[in-house]
Amino acid sequence: MSGKRTEHVVVIGGGVIGLSVAWRAASAGHRVQVVDPEPASGASFVAGGMLAPIAEAWPGEEELLELGSASLERWPAFADELSRASGLPSGLRREGTLVVGVDSADRALLDDLADYLARRGRTVTRLSGREARRREPSLGPAVRGGLDVPGDLAVDNRQALAALRAAATAAGVEFVAARAEAVRAGAVELEGSTVDCDVAVIAAGAHSGELHPALRGRIRPVKGEILRLRARSTALPPPSRTVRGPVHGRPVYLVPRDDGGLVLGATQHEVGFDTAVTVGGVRDLIADAEQVLPGIAEYELVEVRAGLRPSTDDNLPVLGWLEPGVLAATAHHRGGFLLAPVTADAVLALLRGGEPDALVKAADPSRWGGQQWTS
The missing domain is CATH 3.30.9.10 (D-Amino Acid Oxidase, subunit A, domain 2)
Incomplete structure (x- = not known):
């Protein structure tokens, strides 16, 4: 994908991360499909919606603190853009x-x-x-x-999910009501059919580990x-x-x-x-x-x-290439809503053939000792 435009993106998972990535990618001009039998459900629908990298800080998780703090700084602009794009409230609460x-x-x-x-x-x-x-x-x-x-904020998770789905739909995202069974370069396998694509983005939460060999045993x-x-x-x-x-x-x-x-x-x-x-x-x-x-x-x-x-074992998300044509944007533990802006920005950078912010590198799947893919 390096050096050329990604035309067709399939996002597996319609929670806060999948919808944020899909909306932003479609707004940037990509053709985007979201594969999920029930978008805006699952863990994102249940979540408390805290945007709290400071209150949740813990010794030994400094990289997560930095990543969360950077994403929190982006939330007000992210929320304003989401409200404009969807015509709905973003759900952001600023009381602390x-x-x-x-x-x-x-x-x-x-x-x-x-x-x-x-x-x-x-x-x-x-x-x-x-x-x-x-x-x-x-x-x-x-x-x-x-x-x-x-400085630690919160968001009404269900308001945010409704706004993300509306914004994604307005940007032209197509929703495929099916369950993904496997992901490989160029294709997402469903029950009885396959969706072809230039890039697949795995954002299927706790089920992500079932979809690609590089994630097996890494996400619980x-x-x-x-x-x-x-x-x-x-x-x-x-x-x-x-x-x-x-x-x-x-x-x-x-x-x-x-x-x-x-x-x-x-x-x-x-x-x-x-x-x-x-x-x-x-x-x-x-x-x-x-x-x-x-x-x-x-x-x-x-x-x-x-x-x-x-x-994951280190509580960091998985954010980066698993192989050419397959991206991971998953395993955000308690921080799905918190990390949505920085994750969407990172995926867009990778789709363009570029590099995300340096602080995102801590979440690259190559930290487990595998090859670090660049496209």
């Missing part, structure tokens, strides 16, 4: 994030995170429990401290259970910011929605492709969330679902 803890061990974790971020040149504001409640009055008395992370599903709540008229309103914790060492997050809704998540279990919601998972999420926001006991429980995060 509070990270809170309820015991001394949680406070120690927050101190460690703040110290680590300071060493990486990123500052957050440490808060006492009282200061945290001034920012979000619905926080309960169990909250003993926190961090204010105003991590199950996450999520609840959707809605404030009743007699209950305290949800927080304006995303609120997340450790709660007695367990991660929990609460992400507000415009309609009085609140997304509560998420468990993490490595149980293969099981998407059944468990009683224990729901119990633990509610118990931990009530420590942070006691008022949710009066909320309506609207929906209970589980999704499958596509994960």
Whole structure:
């Protein structure tokens, strides 16, 4: 593909990454098809929609922090462009994030995170429990401290997916309601038929590992259970910011929605492709969330679902050529929405025969020791 224009692109997967790539590629003049039996579903439909590279930073994952931070910087322009292209709201929320803890061990974790971020040149504001409640009055008395992370944003995942599908359709993307079984240079194999193409882009989430030999055994599903709540008229309103914790060492997050809704998540279990919601998972999420926001006991429980995060051993996505004619843009773990802008930009650069931003190279599949393809 190097040095010449890619005419026909087939994207396998219609989640946030696949739709972002398809929309941007079609807008750039490529003929684009998306292969997915149910676009805008799967893990993207279940997601909390946090855009939080700072709050989710972890020692040893510096490359992911840099990649996520670069993508977050692109989100406001990405959201504005998406709204114009689709005629729909992008779902971007700019209120920021509070990270809170309820015991001394949680406070120690927050101190460690703040110290680590300071060493990486990123500052957050440490808060006492009282200061945290001034920012979000619905926080309960169990909250003993926190961090204010105003730059970490959020997006209403379902609004964003609707806008991405509308923008892709307006740009001329064709949707093929079928399940891909294998991908090779020049072709995507479906049940009983084949779709020919110049370049195939694998963006099939947790199922990506089934589609190409270079991904086999590299991508695993991590199950996450999520609840959707809605404030009743007699209950305290949800927080304006995303609120997340450790709660007695367990991660929990609460992400507000415009309609009085609140997304509560998420468990993490490595149980293969099981998407059944468990009683224990729901119990633990509610118990931990009530420590942070006691008022949710009066909320309506609207929906209970589980999704499958596509994960790698180093938590970095897979972004680059698997062989000439086959690109991977997958395995974004918790960061599908966060990394959508930088992923779409990288794929466009590769389709043009160029190189993506240098920070994307950490996600190249050649990190596993194989050949680094350039086209």
